Amino acid sequence: MDPRIREHARIIVDHSTEIESGDNVLVTAPPVAEDLAVAVYEELGKRGAHPMRMGGGSRASRAYLRAADPEDFELPEHLLAAVEEADAAIRVRADRNTNEQGDVAPETNTAYQKVRQPISDALMDTRWVLTQHPAPGNAQDAEMSTEAYADFVYEAINKDWEAQREHQAQMVEILESGTEVHLKSGTETDLTMRIDGMLTRNDDAEHNLPGGEVFTAPVPDSVEGTVLFDMPLMAQGREITDVYLEFEGGRVVEHSAAKNEDVLSAVLETDDGARRIGELGIGMNRSIDQFTYNMLFDEKMGDTVHLALGRAYEDTVGEDRERNDSAIHMDMIVDMSEDSLIEVDGELVQRNGTFVFEDGFEAN
CATH class of the missing domain: 3.40.1830.10 (Thermophilic metalloprotease (M29))
Structure with a gap:
């Protein structure tokens, strides 16, 4: 063996x-x-x-x-x-x-x-x-x-998960002290969400192996704006491409996909929680350096952000916050390697896939 x-x-x-x-x-x-x-x-x-x-x-x-x-x-x-x-x-x-x-x-x-x-x-x-x-x-x-x-x-x-956890802890600290996250990528993605009162988790391969992300849950009704998931995903045995969502008051009010839009539509009709975001995840595993049509790996890539429609994990929701509940949890990925940024409370924390605490970060 x-x-x-x-x-x-x-x-x-x-x-x-x-x-x-x-x-x-x-x-x-x-x-x-x-x-x-x-x-x-x-x-x-x-x-x-x-x-x-x-x-x-x-x-x-x-x-x-x-x-x-x-x-x-x-x-x-x-x-x-x-x-x-x-x-x-x-x-x-x-x-x-x-x-x-x-x-x-x-x-x-x-x-x-x-x-x-x-x-x-x-x-x-x-x-x-x-x-x-x-x-x-x-x-x-x-x-x-x-x-x-x-x-x-x-x-x-098969890697040193303690070292990976220490690297990711820097992003955990940023999110734990933050109130609002702003994601911008290209001309289609411009999304804001509040995370105050929510809990940030450091994925060091406890539940997902491989691990390699930092994730939290947005306040359910706080998500506003538009997002284009420009990386494909597999759902129900089908490839869905270029998923576009528009949010108002935390709910998906418009949606489209270039391929298999009917699958996306069916997912959104699963239950009320399927139209809300249950997870914001930021990929940080640099050993994953290419897209493989496998969400377990793709969502951990260092130059990506993913959002999940549906169920929020209980350990990401603060005691005084509502947990988005749903029968589904469908992750979708945005490529953040070019013409992209992440801001927390107006402060730039990632540009074009490079974090503020990594070599090569450019503030402008």
């Missing part, structure tokens, strides 16, 4: 989920990630944990969703019970075909996500982590060989 897989498993178990003897652990990994599942199980065995494996296969999910009547969807109580008994949850992404569910109706996908929201909420109460195993389908999306993609994945994952 590739020793990098064993190191990946060790980081998952020791750093991300902090597994202890007696922990009940849910492991979701598709067959193509069998090597990582084996390595994780070995680490869990060394620590006296109790794992339970779930398949996570996209072909089976597609077959079910295409055969089922959305009106028959109900909360699977047996799965909810398993999640509620878990101390930790490890979810591995790996695909032979990332478009496997591309022919499932968008309305079916959103109905399925909505009815399963209690399961998503219960998972958030565990010590959870989402990670990636390098698989052929993901390598193909990234336009890399499987070997080159594996090098890319492990470069981003």
Whole structure:
């Protein structure tokens, strides 16, 4: 077995989920990630944990969703019970075909996500982590060989997370003391939002592996302006490009997309919270240096900002603030490498992807 897989498993178990003897652990990994599942199980065995494996296969999910009547969807109580008994949850992404569910109706996908929201909420109460195993389908999306993609994945994952956390802490300090964030990029993105009373988190690969971002939640009704997400995203097995949103009073009032706008429209109709922003994230992982059509990596790129429609994470919302709730959490990315800036309370903190505390920052 590739020793990098064993190191990946060790980081998952020791750093991300902090597994202890007696922990009940849910492991979701598709067959193509069998090597990582084996390595994780070995680490869990060394620590006296109790794992339970779930398949996570996209072909089976597609077959079910295409055969089922959305009106028959109900909360699977047996799965909810398993999640509620878990101390930790490890979810591995790996695909032979990332478009496997591309022919499932968008309305079916959103109905399925909505009815399963209690399961998503219960998972958030565990010590959870989402990670990636390098698989052929993901390598193909990234336009890399499987070997080159594996090098890319492990470069981003198997790193010194304590050092990364210290680097990101500089941006955390800026946001924690701030009231308003202004994002500007090109001629289409000019967006403001308040973050006072919200909590800023330092993602050092506790829940996302790789980590490498600083994130918070905006005050729900404070988002104003326009944004063009000029980097593509994959949603419900489809590529959506050039998503454009206009906000008034925190809500999306106009939207468009150059490709698969119907998927975007269906997402926005999921529930009331789907039209609001639940997360502002600032990418800071410099080991991720190219776009790969994988949001787990792409949103961490150092020259990007991402916003998520829908659910806000509870640990980013202050005690006296409203948490935006939704069955969805869909991240979308703005390239900040050129003709772009981030201001906090009128002070420039990033220009063209370079932070004020990094070498090469230009104030003008």
